[in-house]
Amino acid sequence: MKYLHPRNRAILREMVITDFKVRYQNSVLGYMWSLLKPLFLFAILYIVFTYIIPLGKGIVHYPVYLLTGIVFWNFFVESTVLGAGSVVSRASLIRKISIPRYLVVISSSLSALINLGLGLIVVFIFALFNGVMPTLSWLLIIPIILEVFVFTLGLSFLLAALYVKFRDVTYIWEIVLQAGFYATPIIYSLKSIPEQYHKWFFLNPMAQIIQDARYVVVTNTSITVWSTIHSLAVVMPFIVILLFVATGSYYFKRRSKYFAEDI
Amino acid sequence: MAENTEVAVSIKDIHKEFILPQHKNSTFKQTVVNIVKQNKKVTQKVLDGISFDVNKGDFFGIVGRNGSGKSTLLKLIAGVYTPTAGGIELHGGLTPFVELGVGFNPELSGRDNVYLNGALLGFGRKQMAEIYDEIVDFAELEQFMDQKLKNYSSGMQVRLAFSIAIMAKNEILIFDEVLAVGDEAFQRKCLDVFEKYKSERQTVIIVTHNMETVRRFCNRVVLINDGKVQDIGGPREVADKYSKLNQDEIDRSEEAKYSQVQSSPIGLSAAFKGGKKSGNNFSSGDEIELHVKWSPEHTPSRMLINLYKRTGEYLLGLAAPLENPKSRSEITLKMSPQLGLGNYFFTVEAYNEKGNLIGDIYHAPGFTILKADIKGMGEWNGLFAIEHTWE
Numbered sequence: 147m148k149y150l151h152p153r154n155r156a157i158l159r160e161m162v163i164t165d166f167k168v169r170y171q172n173s174v175l176g177y178m179w180s181l182l183k184p185l186f187l188f189a190i191l192y193i194v195f196t197y198i199i200p201l202g203k204g205i206v207h208y209p210v211y212l213l214t215g216i217v218f219w220n221f222f223v224e225s226t227v228l229g230a231g232s233v234v235s236r237a238s239l240i241r242k243i244s245i246p247r248y249l250v251v252i253s254s255s256l257s258a259l260i261n262l263g264l265g266l267i268v269v270f271i272f273a274l275f276n277g278v279m280p281t282l283s284w285l286l287i288i289p290i291i292l293e294v295f296v297f298t299l300g301l302s303f304l305l306a307a308l309y310v311k312f313r314d315v316t317y318i319w320e321i322v323l324q325a326g327f328y329a330t331p332i333i334y335s336l337k338s339i340p341e342q343y344h345k346w347f348f349l350n351p352m353a354q355i356i357q358d359a360r361y362v363v364v365t366n367t368s369i370t371v372w373s374t375i376h377s378l379a380v381v382m383p384f385i386v387i388l389l390f391v392a393t394g395s396y397y398f399k400r401r402s403k404y405f406a407e408d409i
Numbered sequence: 410m411a412e413n414t415e416v417a418v419s420i421k422d423i424h425k426e427f428i429l430p431q432h433k434n435s436t437f438k439q440t441v442v443n444i445v446k447q448n449k450k451v452t453q454k455v456l457d458g459i460s461f462d463v464n465k466g467d468f469f470g471i472v473g474r475n476g477s478g479k480s481t482l483l484k485l486i487a488g489v490y491t492p493t494a495g496g497i498e499l500h501g502g503l504t505p506f507v508e509l510g511v512g513f514n515p516e517l518s519g520r521d522n523v524y525l526n527g528a529l530l531g532f533g534r535k536q537m538a539e540i541y542d543e544i545v546d547f548a549e550l551e552q553f554m555d556q557k558l559k560n561y562s563s564g565m566q567v568r569l570a571f572s573i574a575i576m577a578k579n580e581i582l583i584f585d586e587v588l589a590v591g592d593e594a595f596q597r598k599c600l601d602v603f604e605k606y607k608s609e610r611q612t613v614i615i616v617t618h619n620m621e622t623v624r625r626f627c628n629r630v631v632l633i634n635d636g637k638v639q640d641i642g643g644p645r646e647v648a649d650k651y652s653k654l655n656q657d658e659i660d661r662s663e664e665a666k667y668s669q670v671q672s673s674p675i676g677l678s679a680a681f682k683g684g685k686k687s688g689n690n691f692s693s694g695d696e697i698e699l700h701v702k703w704s705p706e707h708t709p710s711r712m713l714i715n716l717y718k719r720t721g722e723y724l725l726g727l728a729a730p731l732e733n734p735k736s737r738s739e740i741t742l743k744m745s746p747q748l749g750l751g752n753y754f755f756t757v758e759a760y761n762e763k764g765n766l767i768g769d770i771y772h773a774p775g776f777t778i779l780k781a782d783i784k785g786m787g788e789w790n791g792l793f794a795i796e797h798t799w800e
Contacts, residue, residue, distance in 0.1 A: 153531045160524060160525045
């Protein structure tokens with residue numbers, strides 16, 4: 147498979163290492179910020195939704211529940227935002243060298259993936275402190291990570307290629323993300339929503355992903371797509387993902403020949 | 410050349426057009442507006458049917474005036490652009506860059522940048538580790554490799570980039586005007602590398618404006634003009650054609666300028682006459698004349714007339730003999746310079762008794778030596794002919 151050509155792997159590795167090294171250059175705490183950022187967001191949301199608007203009431207292990215959602219959502223945001231800008235921000239590279247264009251998108255997604263990994267370590271530590279019993283089901287987080295990675299990669303391909311032609315993309319995407327944050331059960335539980343609407347929430351793959359992650363890590367009382375829909379329609383979120391991956395990679399492949407002159 | 414005519418790069422009827430929308434559709438609103446207004450897209454033809462082969466072992470030159478499309482051609486060969494029509498066949502790996510130090514990150518150390526740049530050129534960690542010391546040696550940057558690149562001088566960055574480029578080499582190398590960088594010592598080193606490539610029969614494609622480089626290294630050259638192949642062949646003929654092309658342009662654009670240059674404070678002016686010949690194109694050894702005039706009331710006490718090659722070399726400085734300056738307001742210099750091929754021009758400087766510059770003409774009349782035939786010399790190359798005997 148040409149995607150695994152050692153030459154391309156070498157480029158990917160160097161780009162990811164560079165990102166990793168450069169990202170928190172000149173900051174005192176350095177890479178700690180990858181952990182601190184979601185932790186602070188978590189602290190704020192936790193205080194707000196436990197003491198001010200008690201949305202988290204009645205949810206078991208609400209802190210871990212909340213943190214899991216935040217870590218996955220953060221990955222989604224980071225990966226797609228970095229991915230959308232990946233081609234344009236590497237314009238100098240694209241204009242001068244003929245490396246496969248998809249490498250820059252994958253490398254930015256991989257950078258975000260490293261942060262997701264770090265965030266999940268915090269989630270597990272939190273879970274232990276919060277009295278969640280570690281079980282083998284924690285391992286099921288791996289296919290979920292894979293799923294969210296593929297989903298964001300597909301989106302990133304689409305956004306990155308669009309962004310080369312239309313610079314509005316990032317603004318529109320910001321709004322979509324803002325709306326998505328509330329359309330996805332991150333701070334609230336699906337239990338607070340009337341049951342007949344649940345299936346609509348699961349049209350959003352992020353809802354399915356976060357609920358599944360909560361199910362395997364935190365509590366099996368988490369409402370998942372599997373417990374909501376009992377027909378073939380249960381594959382809906384996966385179809386949505388497939389759709390984005392297909393259009394994203396098709397459009398990216400078609401446009402990537404002209405990136406050098408379009409940027 | 411005869412025993413090895415395997416093709417390295419085959420360029421077949423390449424066309425390249427760029428679409429230049431009058432208003433670039435970079436926002437949705439503009440797109441909508443433009444669809445409604447039905448703005449016509451303007452296409453710019455940059456390359457219009459270019460075909461040629463580069464053989465293995467060729468030191469192949471691409472020359473052409475600015476805007477002739479040669480950089481676009483290079484980017485097409487490097488695979489950065491996609492041709493509108495036509496195709497390019499590569500037989501062998503190609504160092505896919507048209508600029509040195511692509512992907513260099515100022516926040517990384519020199520060492521990390523070597524590996525990063527190497528990966529982009531197609532070399533993995535292991536391969537780079539093997540040639541790492543050579544690269545650092547050649548760049549002469551041993552003690553700087555752990556420093557961040559942003560603390561390097563631009564010359565140091567270029568040295569590092571060039572060292573990587575020549576060490577991490579592929580079967581086919583592409584260079585775009587790289588010799589314009591670095592100090593003299595480094596430039597000499599680069600020329601040595603080119604010398605080595607030439608003797609090793611490494612396939613090299615180079616884009617340059619420097620005809621000296623072309624004559625010295627290339628065995629085949631293509632001249633691109635207005636997106637078409639104007640000439641292809643040996644370095645001497647093509648370089649001469651290129652020089653002629655340039656001189657024609659200079660003549661056209663500077664004819665008017667010369668008359669204006671004449672109005673310096675002391676009325677200094679210089680006119681050029683080519684002995685018996687008209688125009689500004691000569692053969693080596695032809696007689697040429699330079700008339701310098703000034704207004705009688707501002708007679709200089711000292712006057713220097715200099716001859717330069719347009720590539721910058723200072724060839725000759727003459728002090729005009731103004732023994733009886735009050736009685737004259739002009740002087741004529743006649744010479745029959747046995748110069749090599751290229752473009753030349755005079756400059757004139759006038760000084761008063763105190764040694765202050767009171768008038769000067771830069772880029773005064775220029776001429777081109779298009780033929781370097783000198784009786785009894787046979788074939789020769791270089792800046793100028795030196796009388797000699799064979800025993």
